[in-house]
Amino acid sequence: MDKVRTKGNLTWNNEFWENPWDQGGLAVISLFIIMVLFLVMFAIVFGLLSPPEKVSECEED
Template sequence: MDKVTTRENLTWNNEFWENPWDQGGLAVISLFIIMIFFLVMFAIVFGLLPLPEKVNECEED
């Protein structure tokens, strides 16, 4: 019984990797997830940085 299910799983797995549309879809989904991850990290890093102090030109004189 295990040999039958393993053979069916291998067939489906090989069919998936041979189809370029499935590979492209996987690449697009992966890039989308990575982009969201980097945007969240960007927001966290720059949200934690302190704001630069503004220099008032009138006070310098």
């Protein structure tokens, strides 16, 4: 019984990787998820940094 399931699963898996549209869709979804995670990390890092203190010209003298 396990051989039948494994064989059917391998057949479906091989069919998936042979279809270029499935590979392209997987690549697009992966890039989208990576971009969202990158933007979230970017927002967290620059949100935690404090802005530089402004020094007025009168205080320098």
